Amino acid sequence: xxxxxxxxxxxxxxxxxxxxxxxxxxxxxxxxxxxxxxxxxxxxxxxxxxxxxxxxxxxxxxxxxxxxxxxxxxxxxxxxxxxxxxxxxxxxxxxxxxxxxxxxxxxxxxxxxxxxxxxxxxxxxxxxxxxxxxxxxxxxxxxxxxxxxxxxxxxxxxxxxxxxxxxxxxxxxxxxxxxxxxxxxxxxxxxxxxxxxxxxxxxxxxxxxxxxxxxxxxxxxxxxxxxxxxxxxxxxxxxxxxxxxxxxxxxxxxxxxxxxxxxxxxxxxxxxxxxxxxxxxxxx
Amino acid sequence: xxxxxxxxxxxxxxxxxxxxxxxxxxxxxxxxxxxxxxxxxxxxxxxxxxxxxxxxxxxxxxxxxxxxxxxxxxxxxxxxxxxxxxxxxxxxxxxxxxxxxxxxxxxxxxxxxxxxxxxxxxxxxxxxxxxxxxxxxxxxxxxxxxxxxxxxxxxxxxxxxxxxxxxxxxxxxxxxxxxxxxxxxxxxxxxxxxxxxxxxxxxxxxxxxxxxxxxxxxxxxx
Numbered sequence: 001x002x003x004x005x006x007x008x009x010x011x012x013x014x015x016x017x018x019x020x021x022x023x024x025x026x027x028x029x030x031x032x033x034x035x036x037x038x039x040x041x042x043x044x045x046x047x048x049x050x051x052x053x054x055x056x057x058x059x060x061x062x063x064x065x066x067x068x069x070x071x072x073x074x075x076x077x078x079x080x081x082x083x084x085x086x087x088x089x090x091x092x093x094x095x096x097x098x099x100x101x102x103x104x105x106x107x108x109x110x111x112x113x114x115x116x117x118x119x120x121x122x123x124x125x126x127x128x129x130x131x132x133x134x135x136x137x138x139x140x141x142x143x144x145x146x147x148x149x150x151x152x153x154x155x156x157x158x159x160x161x162x163x164x165x166x167x168x169x170x171x172x173x174x175x176x177x178x179x180x181x182x183x184x185x186x187x188x189x190x191x192x193x194x195x196x197x198x199x200x201x202x203x204x205x206x207x208x209x210x211x212x213x214x215x216x217x218x219x220x221x222x223x224x225x226x227x228x229x230x231x232x233x234x235x236x237x238x239x240x241x242x243x244x245x246x247x248x249x250x251x252x253x254x255x256x257x258x259x260x261x262x263x264x265x266x267x268x269x270x271x272x273x274x275x276x277x278x279x280x281x282x283x284x
Numbered sequence: 285x286x287x288x289x290x291x292x293x294x295x296x297x298x299x300x301x302x303x304x305x306x307x308x309x310x311x312x313x314x315x316x317x318x319x320x321x322x323x324x325x326x327x328x329x330x331x332x333x334x335x336x337x338x339x340x341x342x343x344x345x346x347x348x349x350x351x352x353x354x355x356x357x358x359x360x361x362x363x364x365x366x367x368x369x370x371x372x373x374x375x376x377x378x379x380x381x382x383x384x385x386x387x388x389x390x391x392x393x394x395x396x397x398x399x400x401x402x403x404x405x406x407x408x409x410x411x412x413x414x415x416x417x418x419x420x421x422x423x424x425x426x427x428x429x430x431x432x433x434x435x436x437x438x439x440x441x442x443x444x445x446x447x448x449x450x451x452x453x454x455x456x457x458x459x460x461x462x463x464x465x466x467x468x469x470x471x472x473x474x475x476x477x478x479x480x481x482x483x484x485x486x487x488x489x490x491x492x493x494x495x496x497x498x499x500x501x502x503x504x505x506x
Contacts, residue, residue: 088292
């Protein structure tokens with residue numbers, strides 16, 4: 001078994017939205033970033049993975065098993081953080097610990113309380129008394145403290161301050177270090193993925209528009225910001241996407257070396273994931 | 285796993301324990317004052333049993349506000365276990381309210397030096413109130429699973445009224461068609477069998493309601 005999660009040709013139709021032909025692989029030891037604007041289908045895909053919704057076509061395999069046939073023991077190997085769903089806000093972290101002990105055989109109470117101490121989270125306050133960031137920290141702990149093999153994280157760094165974001169990203173990087181664990185992570189804070197992701201999957205209007213390894217992206221992709229007049233000189237077969245933005249034209253190159261050979265005088269910069277997403281969604 | 289789910293609902297109860305104590309005190313007062321006239325003791329008991337027994341339904345609101353079901357289903361829990369836990373919690377809560385309600389009315393009846401027939405009568409009233417509460421719970425829960433707390437409660441209010449209305453029509457038609465039936469029914473005999481009748485009705489209500497809720501929840505997209 002090479003992949004902890006494998007989604008093949010997933011389709012789900014709603015009256016006003018369709019998820020089409022989604023293919024994602026989350027291999028062992030890898031962090032896969034799932035990027036898209038709001039309403040692009042990220043959460044629907046996560047819901048399908050977690051068997052919260054039925055899908056019309058395709059298959060989802062977790063640890064090589066159909067996701068609809070996972071046993072409780074299989075599910076103990078998965079850690080989940082959902083953006084908009086958690087325990088009732090009237091519980092405190094000690095209550096949550098007792099509940100998690102009931103739900104997971106492997107629940108590591110010691111690790112949980114160590115992290116609570118490290119993150120300076122008060123034990124007797126209820127969730128509703130915490131800030132969004134504090135609550136998110138507790139959600140992260142609930143996802144990792146039963147020592148799962150696969151993490152499915154929906155916007156995990158949302159509402160976190162930069163310092164804690166780095167701490168959390170560090171936890172995620174260490175999590176996959178054993179080459180057995182893996183993470184599927186959705187976020188709109190693309191700079192996080194720049195730091196930790198091995199593979200990036202861009203989704204727009206229910207379809208995957210780009211699935212690429214971070215290494216290939218760094219090696220082959222480039223961005224040109226120039227005037228329309230200069231851009232017009234470039235043969236369209238040498239670039240991937242073009243977008244007029246303010247008084248400049250942005251050009252996304254998907255084969256930098258080929259482009260450089262043909263047009264050595266253009267300045268190519270490394271695109272941010274945000275710029276790539278913008279060009280993939282709005283570019284032509 | 286079910287233990288964890290029941291514990292989760294108990295924590296919800298714990299969080300509004302002051303409200304529960306207030307309801308408890310008010311209900312005890314109602315029973316107490318009502319019981320100065322011994323025939324009225326039952327009114328207070330019924331009020332207590334229904335208001336206390338239905339408390340378990342409020343845990344659905346807390347789950348819905350935090351959208352907890354989505355998260356719970358990502359844990360090593362099945363939809364079946366989530367529904368089972370809700371029913372177990374509701375039954376335990378209803379049984380507890382029955383026992384507390386009966387004990388309070390029993391103590392007050394003893395204090396008022398009521399005779400044995402009143403106490404026996406009180407047990408029957410408690411059992412009927414328990415069954416009435418069960419009927420409300422058992423119509424509430426499938427409706428909440430189907431439509432959510434807000435809409436579900438409206439439907440759940442209508443359904444028992446419709447059920448009672450249909451039952452009244454059936455009885456009315458029976459009495460019109462067979463006027464002698466009234467003389468055949470012996471109230472004393474029925475009263476003797478109230479415990480067993482209530483037991484059968486409660487088992488049927490919870491079993492039927494559970495399977496309807498489970499069927500709804502298994503198919504529900506969250």
